[in-house]
Amino acid sequence: MDLVSARRNMVDSQVRTSDVTNTAIHDAMLAVPRERLCAPGWSFAAYADAKAPIAAGRSLTPAREVGKLLQALAPRPGERALCVAAPYAAAVLAHIGLDVVAQEADESVAAVIRPVLSEAGVTVQVAPLDQPVGGDWDILVSEGGVIEAPEAWVQALKSGGRMVVIERQGPVGVARLMVRTGGGATSRLELFDAAPDMLAGLDKRPTFQF
Numbered sequence: 408m409d410l411v412s413a414r415r416n417m418v419d420s421q422v423r424t425s426d427v428t429n430t431a432i433h434d435a436m437l438a439v440p441r442e443r444l445c446a447p448g449w450s451f452a453a454y455a456d457a458k459a460p461i462a463a464g465r466s467l468t469p470a471r472e473v474g475k476l477l478q479a480l481a482p483r484p485g486e487r488a489l490c491v492a493a494p495y496a497a498a499v500l501a502h503i504g505l506d507v508v509a510q511e512a513d514e515s516v517a518a519v520i521r522p523v524l525s526e527a528g529v530t531v532q533v534a535p536l537d538q539p540v541g542g543d544w545d546i547l548v549s550e551g552g553v554i555e556a557p558e559a560w561v562q563a564l565k566s567g568g569r570m571v572v573i574e575r576q577g578p579v580g581v582a583r584l585m586v587r588t589g590g591g592a593t594s595r596l597e598l599f600d601a602a603p604d605m606l607a608g609l610d611k612r613p614t615f616q617f
Contacts, residue, residue, distance in 0.1 A: 492510070555574055
């Protein structure tokens with residue numbers, strides 16, 4: 408399989424046609440070996456317009472959706488980014504020139520993605536997804552579906568920091584851009600409809616505890 412041609416076709420036929428016009432994202436997607444983020448034996452599915460398995464029930468989010476999420480963030484070289492269950496976004500952002508940490512909850516997923524992300528300069532950490540590692544992030548991105556973005560994700564952003572998430576409470580969810588403003592408030596902008604797999608542990612609405 409000609410992976411270079413498959414990568415080019417993915418960008419031309421899936422990403423550009425979805426109104427992703429950021430050329431830095433195009434260039435990064437042409438360079439990132441997406442097939443190495445798949446489960447062994449599944450590299451053939453990496454560039455299809457479909458989900459490709461990683462491990463433990465997790466799949467890669469289609470490149471068109473990742474591209475649209477990242478374009479909304481307008482990432483800039485030198486910024487700090489936390490990628491929560493977002494390995495492809497992590498690799499793309501690292502290629503653009505951001506300082507990236509990828510967070511996963513399952514070591515089996517981390518084991519698949521760690522080799523290629525480490526080569527890209529991305530640190531991979533394993534921790535519960537609702538407990539973001541570090542803080543004062545310029546960017547936070549998650550590729551999976553959540554019922555509602557955890558407040559801890561918002562608090563992990565610096566003032567003016569941006570976050571893209573897909574909140575899903577039914578068959579189809581909505582991708583949203585959130586910006587942390589002064590005083591901890593958050594502005595929200597709807598981006599597009601999407602139906603990603605729900606992230607384990609974030610597929611139930613938070614409840615109050617006394």
